[in-house]
Amino acid sequence: MTPPTETEAPLMRLRGVGRSYDKGTRVFTALRGVDLDIRPGEFVCLLGPSGCGKSTLLRILAGLDIATEGSVLRHGEPLRGVNPGTMIVFQTFALFPWLSVSENVELALKARGVPADGRAARAGKLIDSVGLDGFESAYPRELSGGMRQKVGFARAMAMEPELLCLDEPFSALDVLSAEGLRGELMELWLAKSLPTKAVLMVTHNIEEAVAMADRIIVMARDPGRVIAEIPVRLAHPRRPKSAEFQELADEVYGAITGRLAEPAALVPVFTLPQLRTNAVAGLLEKLAGEGGIAELHRIGAELHLELDDLLPIIESAELLGFISVIDADLHLTPLGRNYADADILGRKEVLAARILRLPIFARVLMGLRGKPERRAGLEELASWLEPDIARDDAAMIDNIINWGRSAEIFDYDDDAEEIYLENA
Amino acid sequence: MSESRPSLFATPHMPYGLSRADIVVLCLLGGALLGLSGLSWNAPETHAGPELATGAYALPGYALKSVLRMSGAYALSLLFSIYYARAAAKSARASRFLLPVLDVLQSVPILSFLPVVVLSCSVFMSEGVAAEVAAVVLIFTSQAWNMTFSYHQSLGTQPRELREAVRVMRLDGWSRFKTLELPHAAIGLIWNSVMSWSAGWYFLMAAESFKVGRRDFRLPGLGSYLAKAVEESDTHAVLMGLGALVCIIVCMDQFIWRPLLAWSDKFRHGGESGAAPSSWFLDLLGDSTLVQRVNERVLSPLGEWFDARARRVAPAREESRPALVTRLPGWLIPALASLAAMAAVGFSLRAFVALEARDWANLGVGLVFTTGRVLLTVLIALLWTVPFGVFIGSRPRLAGAVQPVTQVVASIPATAIFPLFMVALLNFPGGLNIAAVILMLMATQWYLLFNIIAGVSAVPQELRQTSAMLGLGWFDRWRVLHLPSVFPYVVTGAVTACGGAWNASIISERVEVGGRVYSSPGLGSLIAEATASGQNRLLFTATLLLSLTVVLINRFIWGRLSRLAAERYRME
Numbered sequence: 002m003t004p005p006t007e008t009e010a011p012l013m014r015l016r017g018v019g020r021s022y023d024k025g026t027r028v029f030t031a032l033r034g035v036d037l038d039i040r041p042g043e044f045v046c047l048l049g050p051s052g053c054g055k056s057t058l059l060r061i062l063a064g065l066d067i068a069t070e071g072s073v074l075r076h077g078e079p080l081r082g083v084n085p086g087t088m089i090v091f092q093t094f095a096l097f098p099w100l101s102v103s104e105n106v107e108l109a110l111k112a113r114g115v116p117a118d119g120r121a122a123r124a125g126k127l128i129d130s131v132g133l134d135g136f137e138s139a140y141p142r143e144l145s146g147g148m149r150q151k152v153g154f155a156r157a158m159a160m161e162p163e164l165l166c167l168d169e170p171f172s173a174l175d176v177l178s179a180e181g182l183r184g185e186l187m188e189l190w191l192a193k194s195l196p197t198k199a200v201l202m203v204t205h206n207i208e209e210a211v212a213m214a215d216r217i218i219v220m221a222r223d224p225g226r227v228i229a230e231i232p233v234r235l236a237h238p239r240r241p242k243s244a245e246f247q248e249l250a251d252e253v254y255g256a257i258t259g260r261l262a263e264p265a266a267l268v269p270v271f272t273l274p275q276l277r278t279n280a281v282a283g284l285l286e287k288l289a290g291e292g293g294i295a296e297l298h299r300i301g302a303e304l305h306l307e308l309d310d311l312l313p314i315i316e317s318a319e320l321l322g323f324i325s326v327i328d329a330d331l332h333l334t335p336l337g338r339n340y341a342d343a344d345i346l347g348r349k350e351v352l353a354a355r356i357l358r359l360p361i362f363a364r365v366l367m368g369l370r371g372k373p374e375r376r377a378g379l380e381e382l383a384s385w386l387e388p389d390i391a392r393d394d395a396a397m398i399d400n401i402i403n404w405g406r407s408a409e410i411f412d413y414d415d416d417a418e419e420i421y422l423e424n425a
Numbered sequence: 426m427s428e429s430r431p432s433l434f435a436t437p438h439m440p441y442g443l444s445r446a447d448i449v450v451l452c453l454l455g456g457a458l459l460g461l462s463g464l465s466w467n468a469p470e471t472h473a474g475p476e477l478a479t480g481a482y483a484l485p486g487y488a489l490k491s492v493l494r495m496s497g498a499y500a501l502s503l504l505f506s507i508y509y510a511r512a513a514a515k516s517a518r519a520s521r522f523l524l525p526v527l528d529v530l531q532s533v534p535i536l537s538f539l540p541v542v543v544l545s546c547s548v549f550m551s552e553g554v555a556a557e558v559a560a561v562v563l564i565f566t567s568q569a570w571n572m573t574f575s576y577h578q579s580l581g582t583q584p585r586e587l588r589e590a591v592r593v594m595r596l597d598g599w600s601r602f603k604t605l606e607l608p609h610a611a612i613g614l615i616w617n618s619v620m621s622w623s624a625g626w627y628f629l630m631a632a633e634s635f636k637v638g639r640r641d642f643r644l645p646g647l648g649s650y651l652a653k654a655v656e657e658s659d660t661h662a663v664l665m666g667l668g669a670l671v672c673i674i675v676c677m678d679q680f681i682w683r684p685l686l687a688w689s690d691k692f693r694h695g696g697e698s699g700a701a702p703s704s705w706f707l708d709l710l711g712d713s714t715l716v717q718r719v720n721e722r723v724l725s726p727l728g729e730w731f732d733a734r735a736r737r738v739a740p741a742r743e744e745s746r747p748a749l750v751t752r753l754p755g756w757l758i759p760a761l762a763s764l765a766a767m768a769a770v771g772f773s774l775r776a777f778v779a780l781e782a783r784d785w786a787n788l789g790v791g792l793v794f795t796t797g798r799v800l801l802t803v804l805i806a807l808l809w810t811v812p813f814g815v816f817i818g819s820r821p822r823l824a825g826a827v828q829p830v831t832q833v834v835a836s837i838p839a840t841a842i843f844p845l846f847m848v849a850l851l852n853f854p855g856g857l858n859i860a861a862v863i864l865m866l867m868a869t870q871w872y873l874l875f876n877i878i879a880g881v882s883a884v885p886q887e888l889r890q891t892s893a894m895l896g897l898g899w900f901d902r903w904r905v906l907h908l909p910s911v912f913p914y915v916v917t918g919a920v921t922a923c924g925g926a927w928n929a930s931i932i933s934e935r936v937e938v939g940g941r942v943y944s945s946p947g948l949g950s951l952i953a954e955a956t957a958s959g960q961n962r963l964l965f966t967a968t969l970l971l972s973l974t975v976v977l978i979n980r981f982i983w984g985r986l987s988r989l990a991a992e993r994y995r996m997e
Contacts (some may be wrong), residue, residue, distance in 0.1 A: 024755055060589070063587050063593055064593075064714050067592060076923065082596055083592050084593075085595065087593060087628055088593055088594070089589065089590070091586045091589070091590065091592050092586070093584075093586055094586075095586035095587050095589065095590040097604055097608070098691070098692070098693070099608045099692045100604070108594070108596075108600075108604060109594055111600070111732070112594045112596050112600070114736075117729050138511070139834070140691070160594065305579060
């Protein structure tokens with residue numbers, strides 16, 4: 002599992018770690034069976050679509066969340082409470098809006114017990130090191146997103162953690178600021194001037210992971226688990242245009258979508274991704290323009306879609322039979338080509354016909370037709386779909402209603418919160 | 426209270442229907458009331474009140490005493506809100522019990538509890554002290570609930586990442602409170618403090634000029650000064666008293682609340698605030714080098730010293746001690762509550778049996794009359810505040826000019842102005858029957874007006890422009906734009922107004938002017954009469970009936986409307 006060059010004892014060692022939540026009658030599993038070692042000197046990325054438990058895993062390592070299964074060891078000792086050797090850089094910065102830049106950094110120094118007289122000077126030095134000198138007395142709201150995240154980094158450095166946890170630190174930033182900040186972080190890390198022994202970064206951006214990590218942990222959802230571990234041995238600075246880089250990015254893409262390609266693990270019939278008909282149509286048109294086949298990795302980059310946005314679209318299109326995913330390539334099916342070529346009404350017809358064939362809607366239709374008034378509340382709808390869909394899974398119920406409405410299989414009365422057959 | 430500008434009189438918590446916890450709470454309340462009224466049997470027969478002066482020289486002293494009473498009650502409320510809200514936020518189990526308690530307490534008309542509280546206090550302590558304690562307790566009960574709700578709500582809305590940040594930085598309890606909890610709650614807490622002070626003045630006036638039969642529990646203060654001035658028909662003194670009151674209210678607004686509100690704007694999360702409140706006094710303080718020196722040389726080191734001590738006394742602990750309520754065995758609270766409830770029901774039945782048929786008839790008639798008056802009051806208030814509020818609210822510049830004035834006017838407790846109008850109103854055709862409605866109106870219409878103005882100001886400019894471009898007529902504009910957009914605010918305002926009206930019924934249905942008693946049928950006058958003549962059982966039953974009615978109306982009418990408002994007419 003671990004690269005052979007690493008012989009030092011791990012900072013953190015997870016064995017069989019799982020996290021599940023009791024939701025009344027049902028148990029929701031966020032994470033299952035995770036084994037992971039983090040060693041000094043490593044930059045590790047957790048990569049996966051949303052809902053794969055990567056943030057949960059990060060919080061378990063930081064001691065903010067507890068594992069309900071397995072063991073979490075820090076220097077070989079079971080971790081209890083908040084991990085004293087970590088600090089998190091948060092996605093939305095988590096700066097105190099009522100404290101100035103230097104007060105935010107000083108707070109971390111104070112928490113570590115640095116005496117009052119040395120604090121201001123040290124905070125000033127840290128703020129300098131992230132290139133924010135001159136902004137010490139500014140409040141976070143006066144700063145751009147990129148500058149705020151720099152304060153987040155300065156604060157994390159003030160804690161001098163042995164493991165620095167980055168929770169999608171660049172995803173709330175615009176593309177240029179993210180690029181700049183990534184470069185600066187790597188510069189500090191490679192020059193060993195970050196006061197930390199190892200870095201763990203959560204991301205759903207494949208290029209980001211390939212560009213920065215020594216090791217990529219690929220995760221999947223339902224339940225959240227680790228599906229692949231890919232070491233990255235490219236030398237720094239890494240050039241995204243280079244062939245090795247592209248090859249590795251493809252490999253990672255393949256690992257993520259491998260789940261889609263495996264027939265056995267095909268999207269379970271009773272879960273529906275969020276349907277965005279316009280986005281599906283856009284994807285099919287793009288594919289048709291490319292001659293019916295394209296690499297997933299390139300499509301994502303060209304459409305400027307993050308993994309989290311791209312995956313539901315691909316899942317929808319695949320579920321409808323418009324595309325098939327083979328390795329990391331998208332193939333347009335004849336039906337998909339039909340759809341891409343059709344006009345608005347034609348598309349609607351094809352879509353309705355395909356959606357009607359999904360077993361989930363057969364069940365809903367049967368239920369509705371079984372009722373004299375051809376009408377049912379959400380509770381009842383949920384009861385028809387149990388146990389394949391949990392009664393309290395409101396997001397999934399919303400998805401089903403959205404799909405059904407798009408295909409005009411049934412209509413939805415928002416006031417009464419009921420679905421009904423139109424020509425009842 | 427949302428992230429944006431908090432509505433001045435928001436009631437954040439308005440459940441629908443009665444829960445089991447509600448019934449237990451109501452029973453407990455009845456029990457407490459009964460216990461207190463039982464105690465009050467033993468209160469001394471007579472008590473001579475203080476000699477009150479009506480000269481101008483007495484005013485500063487009286488005003489100071491009133492302010493001190495209010496400050497004491499406010500400090501108590503603040504501590505209570507923080508402690509109670511934290512206990513309720515700490516565990517789901519605790520909050521299942523603590524929140525309904527709070528909700529019932531805030532809807533019960535507190536004025537009807539005054540006699541019982543004063544009388545039972547006077548059993549334990551000297552009458553003078555009893556009156557002081559009772560006044561502070563009553564003011565406290567008029568101030569604490571909305572602050573507690575606000576604090577509780579802010580505890581629940583702390584951004585998750587900030588909460589994680591203080592944990593992962595391992596800040597100690599005091600630092601967490603100082604850097605996250607209090608700043609996050611600050612804006613809501615300050616707005617609610619302003620409201621609480623208004624409510625406090627209202628009760629202070631009543632509490633200071635309180636008499637039960639031959640027992641005189643008046644306290645030297647502004648309220649009793651005004652009452653005495655009216656009694657002696659000394660117009661000059663009445664005006665001076667009112668002037669002093671307005672002066673205090675304006676000073677507090679300018680020197681305490683405005684600066685606090687302007688200062689607390691920095692605790693707003695992100696986003697630009699449309700119009701940041703400003704305060705000339707705060708700017709003045711900021712420019713003063715003396716203030717800066719004191720801050721640098723005294724306050725900062727003091728804070729540093731305190732932080733260090735707090736860190737040593739209570740170092741960062743991951744698992745904080747659970748609230749007391751959660752450490753008790755699970756069956757204990759329900760068991761105790763049912764025991765108390767059973768006892769309360771038993772005792773109440775005894776009190777009920779002892780009442781004569783005539784009393785019951787009076788109670789029934791009174792309930793109908795008072796309910797009618799309260800509804801009429803709210804209706805009249807709606808009729809003028811909705812058009813007026815929409816008119817003002819859709820003209821931002823006008824709203825900016827009018828609002829500070831109306832806020833001060835609204836802070837003047839109706840209990841203080843009543844005496845002024847009383848004489849004039851009593852000569853109206855219909856006498857007190859009509860006058861009572863007008864008096865109740867004076868106490869309550871402001872809540873509605875403020876809420877409506879706030880609601881109209883919150884309507885997105887685009888919607889207004891769209892209706893202008895669609896060329897909507899007068900009727901359609903009201904139907905499509907104005908009424909739906911102010912509906913949630915009208916509901917919130919009406920709940921508060923209704924609560925105020927129930928309370929006001931007690932002091933407006935039976936009034937004493939120049940030695941003569943005017944009275945009109947109603948629960949309020951029954952309570953006032955029972956108080957004056959010392960009929961404890963009647964007082965107890967009437968108060969319980971009033972509380973029950975208010976809770977039921979809140980739960981079943983306002984609860985349903987506010988749910989509708991939250992679901993259908995919310996601006997997103």
